[in-house]
Amino acid sequence: MDNIVLPLFTSGFMDNHMNLLLAIAIGIMFGFILERAGFATAGHIAPIFYFKNLMVAKVMVSAIVTAATLIFLGVIFGYIDYNNIFIPSTYIYAYLVGGLIFGVGMVMSGWCPGTAVTGIATLKIDAIVFALGLFVGMYFYFEIYDGYEAVRELANSHNLGRFTINKLFGSDDIRVSYIVTLIASFGLLAFVTIIKKIIDSKGEN
């Protein structure tokens, strides 16, 4: 254990074959937990957007806070190499447009790609339809990406690279990222809780 650095694969302590096996094992656990937590039903996911049921917000905040804390502790005690944690590059405009499309789709369908796979595993027809729409959308994007220069320019413009919260505040100290993550997560939970209480008090839920 003393000579191991996490993450195992990107730090060179695990080969590709073992990494894929581990990914399958983690995926099975993740799918099981998602299903048990109620995320295999669109009717449990969509209500968050109408402030009717805060289950999604509570689970997401719990997951984010737990992951952020474990990563933070691992980094400061020298078990995790922060440089080797996969963080995709930040393409501002592409992410804004993609996030908008993603958000509209999620509210309309009650699914996101991860939960849709869980829904498919539990044979939900709407999850299967969502996944078909997902693949059609991806195919459509690949076609217009190849066909239109403007789309390629938008998709690849304003790349900030591996941009983390602490860099946003001009610091190399990851405590900044951790604290902001806690504040943002609990702030979001507080926000949706307050809105729900307001709506409940007006008798609209």
Place this chain on the structure above:
Amino acid sequence: MSKIVSAVGLGLIVAAGALAAISTNYETQVEANKKLCATYITNAKDALKSGDKDKANSFLDKAFKLDPKNKTLFEVAKEINGATAAQPATGEKPKAKKKISIDLGC
């Protein structure tokens, strides 16, 4: 009951993180990086002993990112790449294998 357990569990996790954030500073992270660097160097030496120069260089590249001023790093790099090497083989980017990255989000 389960709600209470969940809330207490989450509270303990947050408390651990907050305590760590308060009781450490940037220097702690720098020291942690040095510790990681030493681990990579140890593994580079082990890789060299088993004859895997590429793996040894890969570990050295990672070590260099964490602590570029580590003297042991340069010594091990010389050992791996021969006496003519003045620094770890970080100037040469390893042949990049085509990597397909899929981020499905939530």
